[in-house]
Amino acid sequence: MLEVRPSDTASVSLTEYFSVLEDPGRALTLADVQSTDVAGRFQADYPAGDTLNFGYSRSAYWLRLTLNNTSDQALQRMLEVQYPGITSIQFHQPTVGAAPVSVEAGSVMPFAARPYANRFFVFPLQVAAHAQQTVYLRVRSHGPITLPTRLWEPQAFHAYERSDYMAQAWYFGIAAAMILFNLLLFVALWDVAYLLYVAFVSSMALTMAAQNGLAKEFLWNDAPLWSNIATSVGYSYSLAALLVFMRYILHTRRVIPHSDRLLKPLVGVYLAAPMGFSLALPVLVKPAALLYGATGALVLVMGVWCAFKRQRIAYFFLAAFAVLCLAAIVSVLRALGWLPTNPFTVNALQFGSGLEMMLLAFALADRFNTMRREKSLAQKEALVAQQRLVESLQASERVLEERVQQRTAELDTKNVALTQAMSSLETVERIARHDLKTPLGSLVAAPALLRAGRVMNAQEERVLCMMESAANRALHMVNLSLDLYRMENGSYVVAPACVDLTALVKSVLQDLSAHARSKSVSMEVTDPLGHVFASGEESLCYSIVANLVKNAVEAAPEHSVVRVALHDGPLVGVRIHNHGAVLASMRDRFFTKYATDGKQGGTGLGAYSSHLLAQVQGGSLSMETSDALGTTLTLELNPWTGGADFDVPVGAASNGAAPVVREPQALGAQSVLLVDDDDFNRMVMQAQLQYAELEVEAAINGSEALEMVMRRRPDLIFMDIEMPIMGGLEALQRIRDFQAQAAQKPSVIVAYSGSDDAQSHARYLAHGFDHCLNKPGTQQAFLDLLHASQARMA
Secondary structure (H helix, E strand, O other): OEEEOOOOOOOEEOHHHOEEEEEOOOOOOHHHHHOHHHHOOOEOOOOOOOOEEEEEOOOEEEEEEEEEEOOOOOEEEEEEEOOOOOOEEEEEEEEOOEEEEEEEEOOOOOHHHOOOOOOOEEEEEEEOOOEEEEEEEEEEOOOEEEEOEEEEOHHHHHHHHHHHHHHHHHHHHHHHHHHHHHHHHHHHHOOHHHHHHHHHHHHHHHHHHHHOOHHHHHOOOOOHHHHHHHHHHHHHHHHHHHHHHHHHHHOHHHHOHHHHHHHHHHHHHHHHHHHHHHHHHHHHHHHHHHHHHHHHHHHHHHHHHHHHOOOHHHHHHHHHHHHHHHHHHHHHHHHOOOOOOOHHHHOHHHHHHHHHHHHHHHHHHHHHHHHHHHHHHHHHHHHHHHHHHHHHHHHHHHHHHHHHHHHHHHHHHHHHHHHHHHHHHHHHHHHHHHHHHHHHHHHHHHHHHHHOOOOOOHHHHHHHHHHHHHHHHHHHHHHHHHHHHHHHHOOOOOOOEEEEHHHHHHHHHHHOHHHHHHOOOEEEEEOOOOOOEEEEOHHHHHHHHHHHHHHHHHHOOOOOEEEEEEEOOOOEEEEEEEOOOOOHHHHOOOOOOOOOOOOOOOOOOHHHHHHHHHHHOOOEEEEEEEOOOEEEEEEEEOEOOOOOOOOOOEOHHHHOOOOOOOOOOOOOOEEEEEEOOOHHHHHHHHHHOOOOOEEEEEEOOHHHHHHHHHHOOOOEEEEOOOOOOOOHHHHHHHHHHHHHHOOOOOOEEEEEEOOOOHHHHHHHHHHOOOEEEEOOOOHHHHHHHHHHHHHHHO
């Protein structure tokens, strides 16, 4: 029995004053426990303490308390049960001659059902003067049944209540500040660690609110199911957030990978826990509590291990979690009555949670400072590396500059050598043109000399035509070999003329007929009505057609036919077909320089040079081949559009007939000087100039020609370029100087040379020659120059 007095100002723990009756069947009513049979079964004499603790039990418990008021006035008291997690609590105050005052509250009951609005269960009661008052409490809970009960004088309770709510406000204010501050840090830094910390603090704050009854009072005051499981769900989510946060900041996946493998499934269990709590809370609540404890031990061990690995942030984390664990131990010991009940022990878990939040915030701040130091150090190292890189680049630039200077010197040396080589090439070309073309030109002119003044029989004329054709072909080949280099570098200038492709093809077939017979291959030509005329150079066209027909004969199988077809139209040309097929390995590189299929004596230049000659003349050369159809090569050129004002088409001289010369106009008296070091050339030129009106003299070099000019002025001089003693260019200059000093009218001087390209002609004219004539000159060409000289004399 507890004595109550008006002078009581402090609260009284009711643990030792309660008599307790366990109701395993949860079937006893107030009337039952007041009956004589049942009343005697109440057990009293509980030790002094702050809490009655019955642990996890499915039984209902009846508590009986007798209060004795010996004063002259009725006394008001407040009975407080400081554990808001009780599922159901009934308060009964029997009165004499009236129905008992009965109130039921609990976590599954609406908050409005409570007789006094407080986060705990508070029951106001009155004890009459000079009377005893017995009250009964019936409690039942899915969780642990822990009953810290106190009896308060109303004024003292109200003062305590204010301080209690103020403490709660401090805790949740700190939690809100931490949440907001770290959320802003996450937005500013975009570091996931701050977001994980916000998740943990938010879950922990809501869990504390659910556990201490504030959530029931202010958030979900009429949600029976959720109110019953909110605390368990909150602990599950808080631990899940803590584990994820720990994995991230302690790098457990890298530091302790074996233990880290336990964390993912554990997080999954905690995230799925709400479903289990909503279905079977009484069954799962005790295993869940054991799992919470095991998780706490695991976190503590992993924190210690990471600290042992000298992770700086692990020290903060370990201290924070140790504080929370210590607070949990204090709360358990207070609930067991081993520690006194006071504001610290009552709110130990919240104090520990708040300290943990602050320590973890310090950990994040230290992490931020560490990252900033590391970043600063990295920037310094980057600057040092950049400086070293700059120095390395400068050194490399110096080395590169030295190498460039060295290479430049080498290139200069090679340029000098190249210049000398080009000069040598030009010298060789000049020698080739003079030493090769001069005798070939003589051979070309020889048949005309033999025909002069004689009537040839058919056999003699045929032999002369063959000699003339062979010499012309040799001369064309020399010209072509010397011009290929210019064609490749793009400096060759085409002098287009009318080419009779019909006559040219027939001449080629005639020239290759013996070659074809030796291989038992026949050749056929198909041409449209009339002649086909192309715009080009005869020597280039002859080289292309001769090369292609010769290759076709060599590639054709024995006893087969090589067919040559001419075609007219927007583009004119020749198609050459044989029954042989080009090797597959050669088809993609048929026109490539030096590409050959291993043919004996093959250089890989035939098809390449033909393709190049076609392009230089603005045409094209293509190839089609297959094993079934054989090979067809198609040459296409632009048609001749300059009209038909000519006596003999270019190329007609190669078909075996003598060239036709126009009837000469009357020539006036002229003196002509022939200058050439080759006796046969002088003889040919003299034969071309056998006219009564002309007085012809000859000199063997430029020095002799200068002496003859100084003795007598000639009207027309044909001057060779390459001669011993004194060449044509020097002789030209000396003659011009002499005639200028002697006040003589300048003679007409013609450059008579085997260099028939446009560049050479331009060079000769720039030196002061009046005209250029290619070796061997035709009789018509000589006559044209004689007329030009006569017109200048008039």
